[in-house]
Amino acid sequence: xxxxxxxLHGDVQPxxxxxxxxIGSCHAYLTLREDWREHARLIQREIGFRAVRSHGIFxxxxxxxxxxxxGERVFNFQNLDKIxxxxxxxxxxxxxxxxxxxxxxxxxxxxxxxxxxxVTPPKDRGEWELLIRTFATHLIERYGLEEVQxxxxxxxxxxxxxxxxWTGSMEEYFDLYALTARTxxxxxxSLKVGGPATSRNMWVKEMLDYCAAHxxxxxxxxxxxxxxxxxxxxxxxxxxxxRGQKAMLHDVQRTVQTVRQSAFPNLPVLYTEWNVSPIHExxxxxxxxxxxxxxxQTVKDLSGLLEAYSxxxxxxxxxxxxxxxxxFSGKYGLVNLHGIxxxxxxxxxxxSQLYDEELVSDAPSLRVTRSxxxxxxxxxxxxxxxxxxxxxxxxxxxxxxxxxxxxLEGLQxxxxxxxxxxxxxxxxxxxxxxxxxxxxxxxxxxxxQLKQTAEPSVCDxxxxxxxxxLRIKHVLPxxxxxxxxxxxxx
Numbered sequence: 001x002x003x004x005x006x007x008l009h010g011d012v013q014p015x016x017x018x019x020x021x022x023i024g025s026c027h028a029y030l031t032l033r034e035d036w037r038e039h040a041r042l043i044q045r046e047i048g049f050r051a052v053r054s055h056g057i058f059x060x061x062x063x064x065x066x067x068x069x070x071g072e073r074v075f076n077f078q079n080l081d082k083i084x085x086x087x088x089x090x091x092x093x094x095x096x097x098x099x100x101x102x103x104x105x106x107x108x109x110x111x112x113x114x115x116x117x118x119v120t121p122p123k124d125r126g127e128w129e130l131l132i133r134t135f136a137t138h139l140i141e142r143y144g145l146e147e148v149q150x151x152x153x154x155x156x157x158x159x160x161x162x163x164x165x166w167t168g169s170m171e172e173y174f175d176l177y178a179l180t181a182r183t184x185x186x187x188x189x190s191l192k193v194g195g196p197a198t199s200r201n202m203w204v205k206e207m208l209d210y211c212a213a214h215x216x217x218x219x220x221x222x223x224x225x226x227x228x229x230x231x232x233x234x235x236x237x238x239x240x241x242x243r244g245q246k247a248m249l250h251d252v253q254r255t256v257q258t259v260r261q262s263a264f265p266n267l268p269v270l271y272t273e274w275n276v277s278p279i280h281e282x283x284x285x286x287x288x289x290x291x292x293x294x295x296x297q298t299v300k301d302l303s304g305l306l307e308a309y310s311x312x313x314x315x316x317x318x319x320x321x322x323x324x325x326x327x328f329s330g331k332y333g334l335v336n337l338h339g340i341x342x343x344x345x346x347x348x349x350x351x352s353q354l355y356d357e358e359l360v361s362d363a364p365s366l367r368v369t370r371s372x373x374x375x376x377x378x379x380x381x382x383x384x385x386x387x388x389x390x391x392x393x394x395x396x397x398x399x400x401x402x403x404x405x406x407x408l409e410g411l412q413x414x415x416x417x418x419x420x421x422x423x424x425x426x427x428x429x430x431x432x433x434x435x436x437x438x439x440x441x442x443x444x445x446x447x448x449q450l451k452q453t454a455e456p457s458v459c460d461x462x463x464x465x466x467x468x469x470l471r472i473k474h475v476l477p478x479x480x481x482x483x484x485x486x487x488x489x490x
Contacts, residue, residue, distance in 0.1 A: 008410030228277030
């Protein structure tokens with residue numbers, strides 16, 4: 001049995017809420033859909049992220065840059081305003097990924113994803129500069145400089161995946177970055193710009209060296225990573241493998257060290273996309289209880305290292321590979337197509353509900369927090385490493401259940417204690433859907449049934465009069481989670 005001791009008046013540290021500073025979404029135009037908006041409202045009510053990052057704000061569906069047939073260039077911000085107005089109305093600042101190339105400005109026809117985002121470099125530097133300048137000026141005129149200077153402007157998405165997200169070279173990306181950054185700073189020097197928004201922690205040193213050598217503005221360093229990795233060749237996965245959950249920590253440590261040893265040692269580091277695996281059909285890695293325990297372990301490991309850690313993504317209203325074929329299809333969302341909460345939703349909800357003071361501890365998979373009033377909330381989980389997963393079925397796990405005792409000292413008086421659990425059998429709509437026979441099209445009654453099943457189970461609720469010590473004992477199954485709300489009532 002693992003035993004951990006805490007004292008209510010022991011050493012504390014601020015709870016690092018970097019995991020709430022941003023969350024991802026698919027492409028920007030999808031956020032005009034009412035079902036996406038319903039999902040976002042739910043997530044903001046119960047979790048509360050501070051910003052949202054999506055692809056494709058310059059996509060033709062948004063329609064900012066247009067050249068009508070035989071006509072003159074037109075800037076049109078109607079859809080943009082609807083998108084950003086809504087985000088801001090629910091407390092989400094735009095994290096502006098400046099992508100992709102409008103068709104009228106593109107140097108070629110190469111596209112990516114079901115929605116055909118053009119990934120070729122702009123054919124006219126002057127027109128790209130005008131687009132950036134007009135775009136940024138419009139934002140300031142509509143939302144005010146005081147607001148817009150709190151946003152992040154990130155140049156492109158994963159340009160290192162050449163032939164997939166970018167058909168140019170690294171040097172051509174750096175040239176585009178420099179043009180974009182200087183243009184934004186010319187609109188107003190307080191606008192925050194950064195990149196390179198690469199996959200797999202790539203081009204970090206090269207980006208920093210380039211900006212230092214060419215006196216190019218950079219306000220933050222951004223990159224991405226997943227725990228499953230692959231070689232990308234001509235737009236296809238090859239050699240996908242599981243790197244081990246601790247690879248997430250090692251990635252971030254290396255990136256932060258590279259930044260600290262650069263010409264920009266105080267530069268904020270943001271990971272603007274992450275998840276278990278980048279494979280769209282990896283149902284177990286995205287929809288199951290495993291995802292939730294993986295998130296909790298990774299967020300704990302990385303606390304104190306990053307400015308933001310943007311989980312990919314809000315919702316399964318997500319169409320990179322086309323609309324989902326089934327209610328649970330391995331897409332990246334916290335909720336599925338119908339707004340049904342996945343286990344990973346609860347991981348973020350529980351994290352968001354922790355108090356702001358965290359009791360210092362070396363417990364690897366446990367967090368205990370306190371409020372000024374002497375209440376306690378604690379979150380514990382059992383993350384188990386997979387062994388050689390094939391990413392198309394349940395991951396084989398390397399371990400089993402974990403027995404744990406948590407001893408809390410310094411609790412005097414009457415307390416109400418409520419415990420919630422999420423695991424394979426509880427708070428798990430994905431497993432409930434499988435038990436239904438995996439229906440492809442859900443009825444309204446089935447949706448409602450799964451929404452109820454998706455809620456965490458209350459595994460304990462009692463009132464106790466404590467004379468200094470509370471002992472909590474439980475057995476956590478693989479990927480099991482427990483959240484305790486311990487509230488003083490007398």
